Amino acid sequence: MSEAQAPLHHRFHLNMGPQHPSTHGVLRVILEMDGEYVLNPQPVLGYGHRMQEKMAEARAWPGFYPNTARMDYAGALHYNHGYCALIERLAGIEVPPRAEYIRVITSELNRIASHLLWYGALLLDLGAFTPILYTFDDREQILDILEDITGSRLTYCYFRAGGVSRDIDDKFVERTRAFITRLRSRFPMLEKLVNGNVIFLKRVEGVGIIDKDMCQRYGATGPVARGAGVPYDVRRAEPYSVYPEFDFEIPVGENGDSLDRFLVRFKEMEQSLRIIEQALDRLPDGPVMAKVPKKLKLSPGDVSFAVEAARGELTYYLISDGTEVPYRMRIRVPSYSNLSVLPELCHGMLLSDLVAAMGSLDLVIPEIDR
C-alpha cells in the first residue's frame, strides 16, 4: 500500500533499540510503521558517547593511544594506525620498514577478523545461527595470533608513533601462514553454506539499493561505496604505509544492494590474505621502533591522516598549538556516514528488510558515538 492510501490510524511508532540484538550496540532507531512497512526510520545516537575527541584534547598526545582502540572494537588496529601515523606526519618521524610491514600484516589480520565478525552477525540478524559459529572459530585463530604479540584480544594498543611496541617472531609468521591456508580452505565451505543459499539470497538480493550518487551525498565509504560500484579505497586512493608495494584488487559491486556489499566484504578477505602473504614473504629485518624523544612537543599547525578501516575511511584531524596536548582533535569515522543513509535507504521497506539492509552496512555503534 502506498503512503498516500494508508489510513493514518494504522500508523504507529516502534522503537528499535537501544537494546536490540540487530543494532549490535546501543543504537536506537525510531520507526514509523504502517503495518509491516517502515516509513521514515530515524536513528538516535549518543547512548555510548564518551567524548573521545575531548579526551584527546585534555591529555598529552601519548595518553590517547588506548582510547583509539575503544572506538571501533572490531577493527582497533586501524584506529591505532591512523593515530600513530597522524603524529608521525606532524612530527616528521620516519618509521622503520619492518615496523610498517608489521603494521600492514596485523592491520589486515584485524580487517579479516572484523569482516568475519560482521559475516556471522549479519546472518544472525537474518535468522541463521550456524554461520556465526564457523566464522567465530576462524576469528578466534586471528585473535590468538594477535594476542600473542599485542597482549590483548580486542582493544589493542600496539602501534606507537615511530613503530610498534613489540617485534614479531618466527612463531607469529608460522601461525599466520597456517591461518592463511586454513581460511582459504574455509571459503568454499562458507560459499556452500551461505553464499548460494536460496533463503539468504532472497533476503538480500535487491534489498537496500545504494547508488553512487547516494554514496556521494552522504559520504559513504568503504564496502558500502564499493558495493555501489565506486572503486574508492584509501589504500589505493591515498596510499599510506607500505601499501603501494603490494599487489591486490579492490572488489566492487554492480547494483549496490545488500548482496553486493556482502560479496565485496567476502572478496576483501581474500585480498587481505594476499596482502599478508606478500608482506610475510618480503618482511625486512631491522628495528621496529624509530628514535622518538620521550617528551615530544607537537609542532604548531594542523595535520590530517586517513586510513582505510574495516568499515571505510577513517580520518584523524589534529590542530596543534605547539604544546604536548592537542588543541583540537577531530575524528571522522566511517560508520557515522554509512548510517546516515538509513532514513532514505529504508523508507517504505518491510521491517525484516530493514534489518537486512542495516546489517549490510556493518555498523559499529561505539565508533559512531565515540
Next chain:
Amino acid sequence: MSKKGYFTELYVGGKSLLVGLGVTFKACLQPIVTVQYPREKLDITPNYRGHIELRRDPESGECPCIVCGMCARACPSGCITVEGEKKEGEKGKTLTVFALDFTRCSLCGTCVETCPKGAIDFSQDYNIAGFTREEFHYDLIRRLEERG
C-alpha cells in the same frame, strides 16, 4: 513467472538448502573446537597484558624500583600512586607505596614501557571478579611480597 522458472527455482533453491545441510552435517562429525570452561582451561600466552605487577630483579631478588614516579606521570588514566622515603644508610629512596587503581586502568602498557628500571611487568591474571570497587585497588608491594 513461468511454470518452468518456478520449478527451476524450486530445484535450485532446494538443492542449495541440502548443500548447506551437508556442511552442517559434516561439521557434526569433526572434532569439537570449543573448550569446556571452567572445567577445562586454555593456557594463555606469556605475552598477555594483564594488570601491572612489580617484579624482582632476577639477580638481586629485589624490586629495582627507584621511586622516580615516571610510570605514574606517564599513565593516561592516573591510576598509579608511587611514594617512597629516604632511609638512613641507603642510596636513593625506598619504595613505601605502590598502589594501582585497576578500575581505571586501560591496560595500555605505557607505564611498563616508560619505567627506566624495568621494575613493572604485566601479570597473567585474567579471572578477576569482585563485588566492590575497593577490591580492585591493588597494593602491588603486598602482592609482590605474597608471591615471595
